[in-house]
Amino acid sequence: MQPMLVPAPEVNALGECTWCGELEELHVAPDGEVGVRAFHRSALGGSARFIDEIG
Ligand SMILES: [Zn+2]
Incomplete structure (x- = not known):
């Protein structure tokens, strides 16, 4: 599956x-990394x- x-x-x-619309610092991924992409x-x-991220 693609x-x-x-x-x-x-x-x-x-x-x-x-x-x-939330601040970036509120984006905490389960592994502890902070950032909108990871979250x-x-x-x-x-x-x-x-x-x-493709190509
Ligand atoms: Zn967000």
Whole structure:
């Protein structure tokens, strides 16, 4: 099964996530890593990959 491709979340000039609007520092993945990419990757599960990570 092909992984689902989704646009990667980014942090805007105010330090807010473009996906959910929360501050980046509130994005703590289960492994303790802080960041919008790691947090939302874990929330999506293993079936999703960010478009800019392909190729
Ligand atoms: Zn977010």
